[in-house]
Amino acid sequence: MTQRTPLMAGNWKMNLDHHQATHTLQKLAWTLKDAKHDYATVEVAVIPPFTDLRSVQTLVDADKLQIAYGAQDLSAHESGAYTGEISPLFLTKLGVTYALVGHSERREYHAESDQLINAKVKSSLKAGLVPILCVGEDLETRRAAAHVQHTLLQLEAALADVTAEQVRTLVIAYEPVWAIGTGETATPEDAQEMSEAIRGRVAELYDAETAQAVRVLYGGSVKSSNVASIMAKPDVDGALVGGASLDPEEFAKIVRFQSHEVGL
Numbered sequence: 357m358t359q360r361t362p363l364m365a366g367n368w369k370m371n372l373d374h375h376q377a378t379h380t381l382q383k384l385a386w387t388l389k390d391a392k393h394d395y396a397t398v399e400v401a402v403i404p405p406f407t408d409l410r411s412v413q414t415l416v417d418a419d420k421l422q423i424a425y426g427a428q429d430l431s432a433h434e435s436g437a438y439t440g441e442i443s444p445l446f447l448t449k450l451g452v453t454y455a456l457v458g459h460s461e462r463r464e465y466h467a468e469s470d471q472l473i474n475a476k477v478k479s480s481l482k483a484g485l486v487p488i489l490c491v492g493e494d495l496e497t498r499r500a501a502a503h504v505q506h507t508l509l510q511l512e513a514a515l516a517d518v519t520a521e522q523v524r525t526l527v528i529a530y531e532p533v534w535a536i537g538t539g540e541t542a543t544p545e546d547a548q549e550m551s552e553a554i555r556g557r558v559a560e561l562y563d564a565e566t567a568q569a570v571r572v573l574y575g576g577s578v579k580s581s582n583v584a585s586i587m588a589k590p591d592v593d594g595a596l597v598g599g600a601s602l603d604p605e606e607f608a609k610i611v612r613f614q615s616h617e618v619g620l
């Protein structure tokens with residue numbers, strides 16, 4: 357069985373300018389250093405706004421930080437007349453590792469279609485970025501008990517024409533929209549149900565080895581007080597953290613979920 361390294365990714369959304377980003381990242385790095393965090397056991401990434409990425413890169417390089425960083429979105433195109441879009445190649449040049457694709461806020465506020473999300477998955481993979489593909493249902497869909505079917509359809513659409521080899525590197529984030537920024541958290545059992553279903557569908561679409569390699573994160577009001585119970589579930593490989601990642605001490609506690617009993 358493949359050993360999957362847990363990933364804690366902090367999505368800052370549209371918060372923190374480049375000065376604030378530097379301070380926040382520095383504080384996160386110091387807190388984790390004080391706690392003697394072993395990045396081989398839990399990987400850490402921050403996902404700042406585009407305008408912060410150069411400052412983040414400079415700090416990571418200068419202080420030789422082991423914290424990875426990602427982009428919150430990217431273009432499906434490499435270059436050309438696409439005003440306001442960011443090429444995956446520009447992100448690679450900035451040392452970016454991850455790219456969020458199909459976050460629910462992009463799907464909702466920018467009407468991103470499954471087809472566009474599939475194109476973005478492919479453009480990020482082509483550029484050597486690791487997509488963090490976001491899927492999940494809204495409250496109405498969950499109330500209708502159609503959440504598994506809905507989420508797996510999003511997954512299948514996003515993976516059209518993506519090879520098994522590529523999927524093995526992928527990160528999938530299950531984010532129930534009703535639990536994002538609301539303080540409502542899915543139960544650990546909800547997170548496990550969907551993570552297992554996602555892994556099961558990857559096995560059906562590809563093979564068991566691919567399904568064992570892919571990392572599935574949970575996202576939606578994750579905090580230091582609830583992360584350990586979610587991480588105890590066998591198919592949950594980490595968290596995509598929004599609000600709580602803006603506080604470096606709180607985010608460090610989330611990263612250090614295994615040490616909660618003994619403190620940081």
Ligand SMILES: O=C[C@H](O)COP(=O)(O)O
Nearest residue numbers: 367536537576577598599
């Ligand atoms: O990308 C992160 C998710 O949207 C979760 O956000 P949240 O932790 O603020 O609920």
